[in-house]
Amino acid sequence: MRGAILTLLALLLAPVLSAPAQAQGSGSTMPADPEAGLLPQTEARPDWLLFPDPRESRGPLPEAAEGPAEQVVAGLSNSSVAITTSFDGSDILIYGAIKRQTPIPETPLDVIVTIEAPSQPLTIWQKQRRAGIWINTDRVEIGAAPSFYAVATTRPLDQILDPDWDNRYRISLPLVLRAFAGAPQVEDTLPYTEALIRLRRQNGHYRLEENAVALVEDTLFRTDIRLPANLIEGDYRARIFLLRGGEVIDAYGAAIEVRKVGLERWLYRLAFDQPLLYGLMSLAVAVIAGWGASAAFRKLRRA
Amino acid sequence: MQIYLPIAEVSVNAFVLMGLGGLVGVMSGLFGVGGGFLITPLLFFIGIPPAIAVATGANQVVASSVSGVLAHMKRKTVDFRMGGVLLAGGMVGSALGVLVFNILQQMGQVELVVQLCYVVFLGLIGAMMLQESLRALLRARHPTGRRRLHQHMWVHRWPLKMKFRASGLYISTIPPLLVGVAVGVLAAIMGVGGGFIMVPAMIYLLGMPTKVVVGTSLFQITFVTAFTTLMHAVSYNTVDVMLAVLLIVGGVVGAQIGTTLGARLRAEQLRLLLALLVLAVCGKLALDLFLRPDDLFSITTRGQ
Numbered sequence: 132m133r134g135a136i137l138t139l140l141a142l143l144l145a146p147v148l149s150a151p152a153q154a155q156g157s158g159s160t161m162p163a164d165p166e167a168g169l170l171p172q173t174e175a176r177p178d179w180l181l182f183p184d185p186r187e188s189r190g191p192l193p194e195a196a197e198g199p200a201e202q203v204v205a206g207l208s209n210s211s212v213a214i215t216t217s218f219d220g221s222d223i224l225i226y227g228a229i230k231r232q233t234p235i236p237e238t239p240l241d242v243i244v245t246i247e248a249p250s251q252p253l254t255i256w257q258k259q260r261r262a263g264i265w266i267n268t269d270r271v272e273i274g275a276a277p278s279f280y281a282v283a284t285t286r287p288l289d290q291i292l293d294p295d296w297d298n299r300y301r302i303s304l305p306l307v308l309r310a311f312a313g314a315p316q317v318e319d320t321l322p323y324t325e326a327l328i329r330l331r332r333q334n335g336h337y338r339l340e341e342n343a344v345a346l347v348e349d350t351l352f353r354t355d356i357r358l359p360a361n362l363i364e365g366d367y368r369a370r371i372f373l374l375r376g377g378e379v380i381d382a383y384g385a386a387i388e389v390r391k392v393g394l395e396r397w398l399y400r401l402a403f404d405q406p407l408l409y410g411l412m413s414l415a416v417a418v419i420a421g422w423g424a425s426a427a428f429r430k431l432r433r434a
Numbered sequence: 435m436q437i438y439l440p441i442a443e444v445s446v447n448a449f450v451l452m453g454l455g456g457l458v459g460v461m462s463g464l465f466g467v468g469g470g471f472l473i474t475p476l477l478f479f480i481g482i483p484p485a486i487a488v489a490t491g492a493n494q495v496v497a498s499s500v501s502g503v504l505a506h507m508k509r510k511t512v513d514f515r516m517g518g519v520l521l522a523g524g525m526v527g528s529a530l531g532v533l534v535f536n537i538l539q540q541m542g543q544v545e546l547v548v549q550l551c552y553v554v555f556l557g558l559i560g561a562m563m564l565q566e567s568l569r570a571l572l573r574a575r576h577p578t579g580r581r582r583l584h585q586h587m588w589v590h591r592w593p594l595k596m597k598f599r600a601s602g603l604y605i606s607t608i609p610p611l612l613v614g615v616a617v618g619v620l621a622a623i624m625g626v627g628g629g630f631i632m633v634p635a636m637i638y639l640l641g642m643p644t645k646v647v648v649g650t651s652l653f654q655i656t657f658v659t660a661f662t663t664l665m666h667a668v669s670y671n672t673v674d675v676m677l678a679v680l681l682i683v684g685g686v687v688g689a690q691i692g693t694t695l696g697a698r699l700r701a702e703q704l705r706l707l708l709a710l711l712v713l714a715v716c717g718k719l720a721l722d723l724f725l726r727p728d729d730l731f732s733i734t735t736r737g738q
Contacts (some may be wrong), residue, residue, distance in 0.1 A: 216676075219436040219445055258730045264723045266546045267732070326731030360436060360445030361481075395440040402441055402671050410667030413493050413675045414660055417682055421500030424686030428694075429508070 201231040201240075203383040205371050211388040212358060212367075214395055219360040223387065225369060226353040236375060240349045241291040243302060243372040244283045246356050246387070249365035250275035255323040271323040276308045278363050279336050283343040283354045293377030300379055302372065304328050304337055335359055362389055441674035442486045448680055450480065455494060455681035459688020462498040463505070464696045465633065465648065465708045470495050470626030470659070471552070471715060473681070482677065489666035489673045492659045494681040495627045499656040501689040506649030509697075513601045513646045516610060517653040520632070523614020524658045530615070531622025532665070549719055551620065556716035559634045563709035566638070570702040601642045601650075610640055618658065627655040630712060637705075644701040 205227025212221045225244050253276055256267040284291060288303060297303050308324055331337040336359065344354040358367075367387040372379050391399055402409045437448045454476050458469035470491050477487035506512050538547050596607045613635045621628035632651045636642045642650070667673040696704060 214438055216438055217436065218438040254734045256732045256734065258727055258732070260726075264546075264550075265725075265727055323731065326729070327733060330729065330731065330733055360438065361443065363443050391440060395438060398440045398675060402667070402673070402675075406668045406671055407664075409675070410664040410673060413667060413673050413678055414496060414663055416675065416679060417493055417497035417660075417663075418500050420679075420682045420686050421497040421502075421689075422504060424690055425501045425504035428505075428690040 200233045200236075201229050201373060201375075201380055203242075203371050203373050203381050204228050204230050205383050205385070207369060207385055207387065210386065211390065212362070213390060213392040214362060214364070215392055216394055218362075218395075221358045221362075223356050223358060223369070224353065225356065225371065226351075227371060227383070228351050229349065229373060235349050238376045240346065241285045241374040242344045242346055242352045243285075243288070243292065243374065244344055244354050244356065245302060245368075245370045245372075246279070246281045246358070247307070247368045247370070248277045248279035248363060248389075249367070250277050251363075252276075253327075255327050257323065257326075271320050273308055273324075273327070276327065279359065279367075280304065280307055281338040281340065281356050283340045283356060285342065285344045285346045285352070287341045288339065291374050291377065292379075296374075296377065296379045300370075300372065300382065302370075304339065336361075358389075364389055364391055437676065437680065439482075439674050439677050441672065442482050442490075442677060444481055444483075446480060446482070446677075451677065451680040452684035454480075455498075455684025456688040457684075458494070458681075459498045459501075459685035459690075460692040460695070461688075461711070462495075462629075462652070462685070463502050463689040463692020463694075464699075465629075465692075465704065465711075469498060469685075470621075470628075471556070471630050474626060475715075475719075477677075482674075485670060485672045486674050486677070489663065489670065490677045490681070492627070492662040492666065493673055493675075493678040494685055495659040496656060496663060497678075497682040498685040498689040499627065499652045499659065501686045502693055503649060503652040503656055505690065505693040506652060509649070511646050512649035512653050513598055513642070514650075514653065515596070516598045516601055516603075516636075516640075516642070516646075517650045519596070519607050519610045520614040520617075520650070520654045521657050523611040523616075524618040524621070524628075524654055525661065527615035527618020527620075528622045528658060528661060529618075531619040534619065535622055549723055553716055553720045553723065555620065555631060556712050556719070559631065560709050560713035560716055562638065563634055563705055564713065567702050567705035567709055571706065598642075601640075601646050603640070603642065605640065613639060614654070621658060622662070627659045629655050630708075633708070644705070648696065 205225065208222075208224035208226075212223075223246065229240070253273050255271045255273065257269045258265045259268040261268065282288065282302065282304070292302060297306060301307055305324060305328065308327065328337055340354075340356075344352055346352045367389055369385045369387055371383040373381040390396070398409075401412075435448045436445050437451075438445045454473065458473045458476075461472060462469045473494060474487050474491045477491060478484060482490070503512065595604060597604050613632065617628040617632045617635070620626075620631055629651050632654065633647055636647045636651060637644060663673055699707075
C-alpha cells in the first residue's frame, strides 16, 4: 500500500521536480524581514503580500544564517478554478516533496497547507435586548478577513506550531483576521472575533483539518482541500509550511486564480460595465416572461 | 441541480428557487400582492445577500405582476385612471423612501426599522382585514341588513374630484395620491412592491370594489417595481438576472394559477385568506424580534 502511494506520488511529482514550479510564478522562500508579516496593511500592496512574497530573493533565516537545510517543492492539481453556471465547488490537490542536502534530522517533520481567499472588510454585530426587542447594539469592524480559509496539517496544530512562528506567518485562524478598522467601539473584541470564526466554521468557510496532510517517509506529502460552491472571484493563495520543533523552516506560496467564465462572466461584466443596459435587459426578461405565460395560459384555456 | 449565481456569488438549488417563485406567483395572482414581502425574507433564508435579495425580488415581482395584470385586463378589472393616480404618488414616495433608507443606513439600524415596519403594518392590516372579512362572511349568511356600495368618508369630499368609472367612484384625487406616496415610501424602505398595504388601503380608505382592487394594484406594482429594479441595477449593481429568471419561471406559472383560483373564490373568502397570510408573516417576524436569537452575533460584509 505504502509502496503504491510512493510510486503514485513520484509520478505526480516528476514534472514538478524537473521544473521547480516556475510556471505558476511561485517558489520557495523565506522572509527577508521576520517582522514583515506583522506590518499593518497599506493600500499599495495587495492583501496576500502579508506573507512571504515568492518573487523576492531568499533572505537569511532569522536564526540560522546559512539558509534552510530543507526546502519545499510543491505543485497544485490546478492553478486556476473556473466558475461555470453549474459550479458546485472544486477539489484542489496539493502535493510536494522536501528537498534536502543533509541527512534527515531527528526532530519530527510536519507540514501545514493553507488556502486563503481574497480578504474583505466586514462588520460583526452583537444583539442585545432593548425594550423587549433584540437589536444590533455593538459592532466591531474588521479591516480584512478572508472569505474562505482552510488549514490542513499533518498533526494537531497546537502540537506542531510555536505561537511565535504562528504570529510571524499568521497561520492559525485568529491571526488571519487582520487589523480592526479604526478604534473598536467595544472594550473586549475577543467575543466578536470568536463569533466570526464560529459562524464561518459552521458554514464551512473556515476550516481546520488536522491530520489531513499525508506525509510519507518525511519526504513526500499530499492533501486535498475542497473549495466550497460559494466562492468569490479573485486570486486565492496556497501556502505550504515545513516545520520542525514548532519552527517554520521553509515556506512556499502559489496562486490559484478563481474566475467566472462563459455566461457567468458575461452577465457579471454587463452588470458592472453597462448597468443601465443590464437593468433594462432584466426588465425585458421579466416583462416577456410575464406576457408569455399570460398568452400561453389563455391558449391553454381555450384549447 | 445547483446553479451558481453570477452577482450574488452563491450556489443554490435551481428547483428550490423555482418553487419559491411559484409559491409567490400564486399569491400574486390570487391576492394582487406582488409577493415581495414573502420572497425577500425567503431569499434571505436560503442565503442570498440582503441587498441582492431585495433588488432581485423587485425584478421577479415585475414579471409576476405583468402576468397577473394582463389576465386582469382581459377580465376588465383594472381601473387605469386610478392606477395612474396611484402610480404618480408611488414614484414620488419611492424617491422619498430611498432618501429615508440612506439616512437609516448611516445610522446602522436599517434592519431593525425594516423589521419593525413589517410587524406594525402587517399586524394592523391583517387584524383589520380579518375583522372585516369575518363580518362580511357573517353578513352574507344572514342577508338582512341594507348594504351600501361604499362608505363616503370626509377625505373623499376634498377638492380635485375625478370620476373613476371602473371603480364606480367620484372622489377627490388627493387621497389616492397620498396612498400612492405612502405606499411608495414604505415600498422603498421595506424593499417590496407594496401591494399588501395598497390592497387594504384601496378597499378601506378609498372604498374601491374588491373586484377592481387586485387588477389595479397589480398595474401600479408593475411600474413601481420596474422603477425600483432599474434604480438598484444602475446604482448598486445588485440585480442578479440568473436568480430572477429562476424565480420568474416559477412565478409566471404560479400567477396564472392564482388568477384562475381567484376567479372561483368569493371576495370575502379571498380577503380572509390574505388576512391570515399577512398575520402569519407578521407573527413570524415579531417572534424574531422578541425571542432570543440563536446567535447574538451576525456578520455583514460592507456594501451589502
